[in-house]
Amino acid sequence: MHNVSQEDYLKRILLLEQAEPGQSVSMGALAGSLSVAPASVTGMVKTLVRRNWVDYEPYVGVRLTDEGRGQAMRVLRRHRLIELFLVRTLDMDWSLVHKEAEAIEHVVSDDLLERIDAFLGYPTVDPHGDPIPDARLRITSNDSECLADCEAGRRLCVARIIDQDSDFLQYIEKVGLKPGTNLKVVSRDDGGQVMEVRLQRGGSTMLAFTAASRVLVESRD
Amino acid sequence: MHNVSQEDYLKRILLLEQAEPGQSVSMGALAGSLSVAPASVTGMVKTLVRRNWVDYEPYVGVRLTDEGRGQAMRVLRRHRLIELFLVRTLDMDWSLVHKEAEAIEHVVSDDLLERIDAFLGYPTVDPHGDPIPDARLRITSNDSECLADCEAGRRLCVARIIDQDSDFLQYIEKVGLKPGTNLKVVSRDDGGQVMEVRLQRGGSTMLAFTAASRVLVESRD
DNA sequence: TCCAGGTTTTAGGGATAACTAAAAATACCA
DNA sequence: TGGTATTTTTAGTTATCCCTAAAACCTGGA
Ligand SMILES: [Mn+2]
Ligand SMILES: [Mn+2]
Ligand SMILES: [Mn+2]
Ligand SMILES: [Mn+2]
Numbered sequence: 001m002h003n004v005s006q007e008d009y010l011k012r013i014l015l016l017e018q019a020e021p022g023q024s025v026s027m028g029a030l031a032g033s034l035s036v037a038p039a040s041v042t043g044m045v046k047t048l049v050r051r052n053w054v055d056y057e058p059y060v061g062v063r064l065t066d067e068g069r070g071q072a073m074r075v076l077r078r079h080r081l082i083e084l085f086l087v088r089t090l091d092m093d094w095s096l097v098h099k100e101a102e103a104i105e106h107v108v109s110d111d112l113l114e115r116i117d118a119f120l121g122y123p124t125v126d127p128h129g130d131p132i133p134d135a136r137l138r139i140t141s142n143d144s145e146c147l148a149d150c151e152a153g154r155r156l157c158v159a160r161i162i163d164q165d166s167d168f169l170q171y172i173e174k175v176g177l178k179p180g181t182n183l184k185v186v187s188r189d190d191g192g193q194v195m196e197v198r199l200q201r202g203g204s205t206m207l208a209f210t211a212a213s214r215v216l217v218e219s220r221d
Numbered sequence: 222m223h224n225v226s227q228e229d230y231l232k233r234i235l236l237l238e239q240a241e242p243g244q245s246v247s248m249g250a251l252a253g254s255l256s257v258a259p260a261s262v263t264g265m266v267k268t269l270v271r272r273n274w275v276d277y278e279p280y281v282g283v284r285l286t287d288e289g290r291g292q293a294m295r296v297l298r299r300h301r302l303i304e305l306f307l308v309r310t311l312d313m314d315w316s317l318v319h320k321e322a323e324a325i326e327h328v329v330s331d332d333l334l335e336r337i338d339a340f341l342g343y344p345t346v347d348p349h350g351d352p353i354p355d356a357r358l359r360i361t362s363n364d365s366e367c368l369a370d371c372e373a374g375r376r377l378c379v380a381r382i383i384d385q386d387s388d389f390l391q392y393i394e395k396v397g398l399k400p401g402t403n404l405k406v407v408s409r410d411d412g413g414q415v416m417e418v419r420l421q422r423g424g425s426t427m428l429a430f431t432a433a434s435r436v437l438v439e440s441r442d
Numbered sequence: 443t444c445c446a447g448g449t450t451t452t453a454g455g456g457a458t459a460a461c462t463a464a465a466a467a468t469a470c471c472a
Numbered sequence: 473t474g475g476t477a478t479t480t481t482t483a484g485t486t487a488t489c490c491c492t493a494a495a496a497c498c499t500g501g502a
Contacts, residue, residue: 005489027450040490042451047488059450059497089310090336103328112321115311226459248480261460263481268458280467280480 004106007075008034009044010053013064014072024061073137078105078113080126080133085116087127094127094178095169128169129160129179129216145219147185148195148212154185156217163214175205177215225327228296229255230265231274234285235293245282294358299326299334301347301354306337308348315348315399316390349390350381350400350437366440368406369416369433375406377438384435396426398436 012033016025027045031038045062048054053068064072082101086092092100108116117123117135124140125131131139144159158181161172172178182200189195195212198204207215233254237246248266252259266283269275274289285293303322307313313321329337338344338356345361347353352360365380379402382393393399403421410416416433419425428436 002488028448031450036489037491038450039452039492043489086333090333090340092333092336096332100330100333104325107324107328109321111317112307112311112313115313119311223458249478252480257459258461259480260462260482264459 005044006047006051006053007071007106008102009041009048010064010068010072011075011079013054013062014069014076017064024057024063026061030062070137073133075105077133077137078108080130081113081116081120081123082108083126083128084120084123084132088120095166095173097127098164099166125160125179127179128162128164129158142218144216146213147197147207147215147217148209150185150188150195150217152185152187152195155182155220156185157182157220158215159218160216161214162216168211168214171211172215175207176201176203177205182220183217226265227269227272227274228292228327229323230262230269231285231289231293232296232300234275234283235290235297238285245278245284247282251283291358294354296326298354298358299329301351302334302337302341302344303329304347304349305341305344305353309341316387316394318348319385320387346381346400348400349383349385350379363439365437367434368418368428368436368438369430371406371409371416371438373406373408373416376403376441377406378403378441379436380439381437382435383437389432389435392432393436396428397422397424398426398428403441404438 009030012030013025016029016033017023027038027041030036030045031041034041045054045056048062048068049056051068052065053071054062054064056062079101082104083094083097086097086100087094114135122134123132124134131141133139142159147156147158150156158177158179160179161169161177163169176199177183177197183197184200186196186198186204193209194206195209196204196206230251233251234246237250237254238244248259248262251257251266252262255262266275266277269283269289270277272289273286274292275283275285277283300322303325304315304318307318307321308315335356343355344353345355352362354360363380368377368379371377379398379400381400382390382398384390397420398404398418404418405421407417407419407425414430415427416430417425417427
């Protein structure tokens with residue numbers, strides 16, 4: 001298979017750019033995020049520059065070009081549609097589909113992808129609440145905020161989990177915080193870095209800020 | 222992606238062995254079948270020997286070892302289950318799924334594959350009538366024969382199309398000879414190398430022996 | 443302003459898998 | 473049996489993508 005690494009780099013750069021909007025992505029961040037040596041990143045980035053997919057300033061970092069962003073969005077769309085397809089048709093666990101999609105995303109044809117999109121009814125979010133770019137690569141933005149930043153008393157709905165780690169996703173499921181769940185912030189202990197949330201459907205949990213910071217919510221008031 | 226070429230070679234060797242049982246597979250046949258230069262085959266075969274997946278006699282050819290046959294059967298199982306899955310769930314055209322499966326077969330996990338198998342109800346044949354090895358890599362053999370060899374008057378059922386070429390499959394569909402079709406051989410012209418077949422559901426066609434030789438049938442008497 | 447520590451690049455190398463061209467082996471035919 | 477034609481192997485190259493080690497660069501603190 002040829003383009004696999006290049007597509008993974010583009011997608012990763014896109015996600016890192018989205019995490020720190022306006023900043024260029026450092027080689028170190030890219031290397032860490034891809035579990036690859038920094039020297040490997042320097043090499044691959046030169047390839048991406050040749051393809052006009054990134055702008056690169058030595059010792060500073062990379063930024064996607066418009067063309068590169070398009071490529072990256074296309075990979076992201078494939079990834080997320082595949083994740084949702086696997087959950088919907090085969091009832092795969094939402095904590096496992098990321099790894100599966102990471103490989104399949106590079107080999108599905110455009111025709112197959114459009115069929116998956118139609119089959120799923122042109123969905124806008126994947127099983128983790130991550131937005132799915134539509135066929136024109138546009139994302140419908142929602143105004144979600146970080147659960148860790150929410151005051152006590154707020155009534156919220158889980159919109160998205162920003163972490164693909166299988167163990168973390170299983171933990172989130174165990175405490176009942178999958179996207180779509182309604183909850184209320186009972187209290188927060190900024191000193192102890194924990195908050196208590198009560199689920200609408202019953203039960204409550206103590207949640208570390210480190211965990212809550214990876215849960216995005218929408219206001220329900 | 223690493224193993225992709227190796228898996229394709231193993232699968233190809235298996236299919237060529239099945240086409241000429243008992244013979245070893247020549248390097249030229251492999252090269253032609255994989256659309257690769259003969260020198261490339263020599264190189265890859267050495268890799269497969271190192272992995273103990275084939276026995277190789279220089280200037281003669283290769284044979285799968287038991288371990289290599291297992292690997293090859295595993296790839297074949299993935300390929301055919303994926304083909305059927307794409308046809309069943311997404312209504313993809315049977316003439317296009319081969320190409321799609323050729324890429325996906327290398328990246329699906331064991332877990333995903335077993336889910337597909339269960340979802341499909343543990344099928345024994347793919348959309349082209351090709352047998353699907355079960356989870357223990359066993360194939361249920363059927364006693365089909367070549368349509369081109371059938372005498373006039375025989376009442377038959379199409380079992381399998383032995384050709385993955387998209388155009389040929391579309392031709393077969395156009396003349397109504399997809400697997401499962403009941404037909405009768407009206408006449409055969411061995412001089413002109415054509416035969417006439419009448420479909421049970423109506424219509425009849427003149428079929429060249431070259432085409433009929435790629436259609437396997439079962440007796441319906 | 444200088445330096446140490448962290449980051450990034452360069453240099454050199456390995457694995458996989460393809461190619462072409464040329465040499466070697468084998469097969470076939472007269 | 474000789475000699476040509478076909479097949480296969482070898483030799484040398486290319487391209488991708490990764491690595492380690494060492495050099496170069498940048499930055500923050502003294
Ligand atoms: Mn990937
Ligand atoms: Mn996701
Ligand atoms: Mn394949
Ligand atoms: Mn098939």
